[in-house]
Amino acid sequence: xxxxxxxxxxxxxxxxxxxxxxxxxxxxxxxxxxxxxxxxxxxxxxxxxxxxxxxxxxxxxxxxxxxxxxxxxxxxxxxxxxxxxxxxxxxxxxxxxxxxxxxxxxxxxxxxxxxxxxxxxxxxxxxxxxxxxxxxxxxxxxxxxxxxxxxxxxxxxxxxxxxxxxxxxxxxxxxxxxx
Amino acid sequence: xxxxxxxxxxxxxxxxxxxxxxxxxxxxxxxxxxxxxxxxxxxxxxxxxxxxxxxxxxxxxxxxxxxxxxxxxxxxxxxxxxxxxxxxxxxxxxxxxxxxxxxxxxxxxxxxxxxxxxxxxxxxxxxxxxxxxxxxxxxxxxxxxxxxxxxxxxxxxxxxxxxxxxxxxxxxxxxxxxx
DNA sequence: AATAGTAGTTGGCATATACAACTATTAATA
DNA sequence: TATTAATAGTTGTATATGCCAACTACTATT
Numbered sequence: 001x002x003x004x005x006x007x008x009x010x011x012x013x014x015x016x017x018x019x020x021x022x023x024x025x026x027x028x029x030x031x032x033x034x035x036x037x038x039x040x041x042x043x044x045x046x047x048x049x050x051x052x053x054x055x056x057x058x059x060x061x062x063x064x065x066x067x068x069x070x071x072x073x074x075x076x077x078x079x080x081x082x083x084x085x086x087x088x089x090x091x092x093x094x095x096x097x098x099x100x101x102x103x104x105x106x107x108x109x110x111x112x113x114x115x116x117x118x119x120x121x122x123x124x125x126x127x128x129x130x131x132x133x134x135x136x137x138x139x140x141x142x143x144x145x146x147x148x149x150x151x152x153x154x155x156x157x158x159x160x161x162x163x164x165x166x167x168x169x170x171x172x173x174x175x176x177x178x179x
Numbered sequence: 180x181x182x183x184x185x186x187x188x189x190x191x192x193x194x195x196x197x198x199x200x201x202x203x204x205x206x207x208x209x210x211x212x213x214x215x216x217x218x219x220x221x222x223x224x225x226x227x228x229x230x231x232x233x234x235x236x237x238x239x240x241x242x243x244x245x246x247x248x249x250x251x252x253x254x255x256x257x258x259x260x261x262x263x264x265x266x267x268x269x270x271x272x273x274x275x276x277x278x279x280x281x282x283x284x285x286x287x288x289x290x291x292x293x294x295x296x297x298x299x300x301x302x303x304x305x306x307x308x309x310x311x312x313x314x315x316x317x318x319x320x321x322x323x324x325x326x327x328x329x330x331x332x333x334x335x336x337x338x339x340x341x342x343x344x345x346x347x348x349x350x351x352x353x354x355x356x357x358x
Numbered sequence: 359a360a361t362a363g364t365a366g367t368t369g370g371c372a373t374a375t376a377c378a379a380c381t382a383t384t385a386a387t388a
Numbered sequence: 389t390a391t392t393a394a395t396a397g398t399t400g401t402a403t404a405t406g407c408c409a410a411c412t413a414c415t416a417t418t
Contacts, residue, residue, distance in 0.1 A: 023318075025326065029333050030317035034310070036337035038242060041223055043343045044216065046263035049375085058404065063217060076366060084225035089406050091367060096404095113365040113414045131213070138209035139202075141342050150208050153339065156332050158215035163320050164222045228406080237373065255397060268375050270398060275373090292383045292396040363416070374405070385394070 051133075055126050057100065060085075062130060064093045065102055069119045069127040075108075076115055084168070102126060233312075234305050236279065239264075241309060243272045244281055248298045248306040254287075255294055263347070281305060 048059045057065065060083070067082045068074045074082075080090035094117055097103040102123030108114035119127070142150045227238045236244065239262070246261045247253045253261075259269035273296055276282040281302030287293035298306070321329045 026318050026321060026329070027314065029321055029329050030314045031310075033317050033321065033333040033336060034313045036333060036340050037223065038245070040336055040340035040343065041220060041227075042242065042263055043340060043347055044220055045224075047343065047347050048220075060405070063221065066217070077364090084221055085405090086407055087366070088368080088408080091365095092405085095367095108365095111365080111415070115366065131210075134213045135206065135209045137346075138212050139205050141339075141346060142205060142208055142212065144342060145338075147204065149335070150205070152331065153335050154208050154211040154215055156328070156335055157212060157219060157339075159324075160332060160336075161215050161219035161222060163323060164219065164226065167316075167320060168222055168226050239374070256395090264374090265376055266397070267377080267399080270396095271374085274398095287396095290384070290396080294397065359418100361417080363414105365414080366412085368411075369409085371407085372405100373407105375403085377402090378400085380399075381397085383395080383397100385392100387392075388390090 054133075055130055057102070057126075058096070060093050061096050061100075064090070065097055065119070065123055065127050066131070068097075068103060068117050069124050073106075073116045073118050076117065079117060097123065230312075234309055236281070236305075237275070239268075239272050240275050240279075243269070244276055244298070244302055244306050245310070247276075247282060247296050248303050252285075252295045252297050255296065258296060276302065 045059075048062070055062075063083055064079055067079060071078075076091050076094060077087055079085075079094065080087040083090060083093075085093075094103060094105070098105060102120055104118045104120055106116045106118055108116055142153070145153065224238075227241070234241075242262055243258055246258060250257075255270050255273060256266055258273065259266040262269060262272075264272075273282060273284070277284060281299055283297045283299055285295045285297055287295055321332070324332065
């Protein structure tokens with residue numbers, strides 16, 4: 001199978017691409033960050049696969065539940081947006097949570113097309129328990145670091161996530177390949 | 180479906196679990212880190228889903244290819260270990276890469292059971308191109324940050340990944356639920 | 359009133375992943 | 389040495405994830 005290119009329209013020609021040579025220090029940082037992040041992703045995915053099952057829900061369901069619980073209520077489209085998923089996927093993830101009694105679907109009175117996802121009591125409670133578990137684990141992990149470093153970590157990770165989110169939302173397809 | 184518990188044996192009772200109350204600042208850091216990391220994971224997964232296809236390979240295949248290329252050669256088990264996946268999954272991911280001509284399988288002479296995965300020239304070349312793309316993107320992203328922050332980010336992410344990896348390897352099941 | 363747009367669901371498909379069972383090979387042991 | 393146990397990898401099976409496209413049911417526009 002030839003390496004087919006399916007990226008969306010408008011990328012390398014429209015984006016200001018940095019020359020690879022640029023600043024050597026920057027280049028090195030970028031290299032290291034790339035490696036570190038891919039390692040981080042893999043290990044966290046693994047951890048989450050293993051963990052979420054403790055409460056009988058999947059990783060995606062866990063994220064969705066958390067989103068809805070924190071928002072109080074959410075449409076399917078909003079959920080899809082928050083999870084960076086197609087609305088069909090969001091709808092099915094919601095299905096799973098509704099089946100388990102953790103979310104309820106409620107038609108909107110204003111707009112008959114809209115479905116509001118509402119957390120049930122059990123959904124809220126399970127979400128809180130999961131959060132607590134996570135918190136305990138993160139606290140344990142963070143306690144290895146000096147206090148200043150600790151708070152720097154969280155701020156930087158947040159900032160990083162934010163930067164990626166902004167980048168993903170604007171960039172459309174990030175594919176810079178032409179063959 | 181009742182929330183079934185399927186965690187492995189030996190968790191909350193054998194692990195030194197921090198009391199949730201502990202240090203308030205630590206607790207808050209943990210909370211923030213939890214939120215920031217889950218956002219980071221989601222957005223990166225999204226980005227990767229969209230990107231890897233540029234070279235006709237999937238996200239997992241990309242990680243696997245990178246691992247093998249960097250190591251020069253790797254057994255299926257080693258690959259599974261590095262990716263935190265079951266060996267069957269690793270084997271199938273390798274299948275995909277072999278089908279695409281990016282990896283080759285070679286039986287080990289020392290031990291007839293072992294299969295060495297070897298990158299082909301094309302595999303190596305594609306991997307390098309992907310790495311370069313990533314690097315450019317990361318450089319672009321990092322250029323938003325001050326130089327000191329920049330290098331701090333990469334070091335912290337690396338350290339974080341390392342901590343998680345250590346934790347995942349020792350902790351077995353991280354499930355701290357009893358009902 | 360007819361047309362266009364939007365929210366959500368469902369169908370179809372491909373990939374991802376785990377676990378269990380299997381094959382082939384090597385190591386241990388009786 | 390012959391048998392048993394262990395190991396590396398593959399394959400079977402089942403489920404989850406996720407996209408796109410087609411569909412339904414509403415709402416907005418003209």
